[in-house]
Amino acid sequence: MNTITTSAALTMSSRDIAELTGKRHADVMRDIRSMMDALQQNAELRSVCFSSTYVGENEQSYPQYELDKDTSLTLLLGYDPVARMKVVKRWQELEALQPAPAQLTRMDILKLAMESEQARIQAETQLALAAPKAEYVDRYVAANGSLGFRQVAKLLNAKEPEFRAFLEDSKILYRLAGVLTPYQNHIEAGRFSIKTGVNQVNEHAFAHARFTPKGVQWIAGLWSQHQVRLKQSGEVTA
Structure with missing residues (x-):
């Protein structure tokens, strides 16, 4: 038998139908085309x-055709009872090979519900933490230029030592x-x-890094996720 299972x-x-019914494959394909011409009207x-x-x-x-159960049984209405019964039996065999749907216990259902609720709470927490900062940062980026480390820390309401450690x-x-x-x-x-220059007092060269508007928006997202x-691990106290 040459059966095919699709998703x-x-x-x-x-x-398969030709083999089960004892008919020529060409004749079965002709019958299928004739049947489909009629069925496709509805x-x-x-x-x-x-x-x-x-x-x-x-x-x-x-070439060959692939038919689902209803369509193949409809085709068989024009065939003799023995041929129909053979195909019906074959369908029963095919369906018996299909894996049975998993049976969920009450505990499984409760566990899935808890996981879903936990995911919802985490998503809402993340949005609640990120949304105000993201809105403020977006407004800033749209109207301003680059910022230094301390300015970005202040913009994100972050403590400088913690923010510095996070960046490192x-x-x-x-x-x-x-x-x-x-x-x-x-x-x-x-x-x-990178802003470079020479100190006018001691003539030492210097280089200062500044967050670009793109960098401010990017680091705001990372800091919110952090x-x-x-918060989820209980390390944030306030």
């Missing part, structure tokens, strides 16, 4: 019939000669601009 429906091929019937191919003994590909732990900034310096990949991504994770 949409369990099907039986026209070759789209509400939702009959399933589509073309596929099979490989013959000569390694050549040939996240491999965003590192200390170079005591100065917070962005990693090159973040500079190339356009999240920072705060949510801390």
Whole structure:
């Protein structure tokens, strides 16, 4: 038998039907075409019939049809009772091979409900923490330019030591000669601009990193996510 199972429906091929009924495959395909011409006049019937191919003994590909149960049984109405019974029995065998739907216990249902509720609470918490900051940051980015470390910390209402540790732990900034310096990949991504110059007092060269508007918006999102994770783990006290 050459049965095919798809994600949409369990099907039986026209070759299977021909073999079970003792008819020529060409005749079965002709009967299917004739039946589908009639059925397609009424789209509400939702009959399933589509073309596929099979490989013959000569390694050549040939056409066949795939029919769902209702459509194949409708085809059999014009065949003799023995042929119909053979196909019906074959359908019973195919359906018996289908995996039975999983039976959920009451505890399984409660567990799924709790997981769903927990996911909802986490999503709402994240939105609640991020939304006010995101709105304020968006307004700032639309109207202003780059910012230094302390300005961004103030914008996000973040304590400087915690914000600095977060940037260092996240491999965003590192200390170079005591100065917070962005990693090159973040500079190339356009999240920072580097202001260079010479100190007029001691003539020492300096380089200061500043968050670009793009970088401010980006770090605001990361900082909000970081705060949510801390809150969920119970590390945020206020």
